[in-house]
Amino acid sequence: MARMIVEAAEALLDKEIKVLDKGFVRLVDYMGGDQRIVQSARVSYGEGTKTYRQDRGLIHYLMKNWHTSPFEQVQLTFHTKMPIFVARQWVRHRTARLNEISGRYSVMKDEFYLPSPEHVCYQSESNKQGRSESLPFDEAMKVIEHMEQEQKANYANYEKLLEGNVARELARANLPVSLYTEWYWQIDLHNLFHFLRLRMDAHAQYEIRVFGEALAQCAKAVSPLAYEAFEEHILGSVSFSRAECEALALMLAGKDHALTGRSLQSFDDKVAKLKAAVPAEQPEELVLPVA
Numbered sequence: 336m337a338r339m340i341v342e343a344a345e346a347l348l349d350k351e352i353k354v355l356d357k358g359f360v361r362l363v364d365y366m367g368g369d370q371r372i373v374q375s376a377r378v379s380y381g382e383g384t385k386t387y388r389q390d391r392g393l394i395h396y397l398m399k400n401w402h403t404s405p406f407e408q409v410q411l412t413f414h415t416k417m418p419i420f421v422a423r424q425w426v427r428h429r430t431a432r433l434n435e436i437s438g439r440y441s442v443m444k445d446e447f448y449l450p451s452p453e454h455v456c457y458q459s460e461s462n463k464q465g466r467s468e469s470l471p472f473d474e475a476m477k478v479i480e481h482m483e484q485e486q487k488a489n490y491a492n493y494e495k496l497l498e499g500n501v502a503r504e505l506a507r508a509n510l511p512v513s514l515y516t517e518w519y520w521q522i523d524l525h526n527l528f529h530f531l532r533l534r535m536d537a538h539a540q541y542e543i544r545v546f547g548e549a550l551a552q553c554a555k556a557v558s559p560l561a562y563e564a565f566e567e568h569i570l571g572s573v574s575f576s577r578a579e580c581e582a583l584a585l586m587l588a589g590k591d592h593a594l595t596g597r598s599l600q601s602f603d604d605k606v607a608k609l610k611a612a613v614p615a616e617q618p619e620e621l622v623l624p625v626a
């Protein structure tokens with residue numbers, strides 16, 4: 336089959352999806368889509384092209400049963416711009432290929448991240464890696480002004496070093512992690528879903544979560560059925576530990592369980608997610624050929 340063209344993805348190509356104050360996600364290119372997933376999966380099941388409903392059933396079946404390799408057949412290339420502290424979290428996802436702007440070669444631009452006031456929050460008491468409620472508006476603005484002053488002073492020092500002909504690779508060393516960086520990033524759909532599961536989660540930092548949402552928009556355009564299956568079987572699913580399974584069984588039987596403190600909080604969050612579930616329309620039941 337010739338190169339796969341997906342209209343919704345074509346419409347997104349080269350368009351910057353704005354993220355945070357100065358960042359973006361831009362879909363540069365893609366290879367494959369839902370049709371590539373079903374084609375490659377049917378190599379293992381020895382079947383040819385089917386109807387849309389059967390393709391949808393197959394994609395849901397693959398996602399539900401962790402038959403992940405057909406999703407690796409779809410590739411996406413992005414150009415993204417984000418603060419360095421976001422890039423530091425992003426780069427932990429090793430199953431991608433990237434090329435980043437070089438601060439040794441180029442003069443880094445005077446572009447720093449400043450949060451909007453509602454995202455200037457107090458340290459969370461319950462989650463050492465998280466935020467709690469926002470500061471009062473005036474206090475938040477003072478924090479933002481303070482951050483901006485520091486960024487300006489830092490950049491002025493950087494420029495002074497460059498004017499003195501200090502090497503760019505050294506002059507940049509004191510620039511803060513709020514500075515924006517850019518890279519090309521290529522990843523397959525299976526590993527992008529892994530990234531999105533972790534980084535769109537409520538426990539991920541807000542500043543990377545919003546990039547996750549922009550990447551998700553592109554994934555959805557390239558492979559809408561795969562994205563629907565990802566939402567249904569991964570994003571929308573809830574996993575319970577053994578102790579939580581016991582607590583759930585007791586709860587369903589109308590009995591008390593023994594969970595307390597943070598364990599109880601985590602359990603309650605999962606039960607709330609269960610209750611809020613809005614499932615996709617049931618996909619066609621897949622009947623695999625008998626081997």
Ligand SMILES: Cc1cc2nc3c(=O)[nH]c(=O)nc-3n(C[C@H](O)[C@H](O)[C@H](O)COP(=O)(O)OP(=O)(O)OC[C@H]3O[C@@H](n4cnc5c(N)ncnc54)[C@H](O)[C@@H]3O)c2cc1C
Pocket residue numbers: 427428429430431526529533534538539540
């Ligand atoms: C909310 C949150 C908090 C976090 N906090 C911290 C933190 O405090 N400190 C910190 O250092 N990190 C932290 N991380 C990063 C986290 O530990 C992972 O490194 C990151 O999420 C990437 O996940 P991954 O390794 O599964 O992804 P990928 O690198 O994309 O790998 C996908 C899978 O491939 C396999 N794999 C890939 N490369 C290797 C390899 N070299 N060896 C073995 N297996 C491999 C693994 O099975 C892995 O799960 C945090 C992540 C999240 C989402």
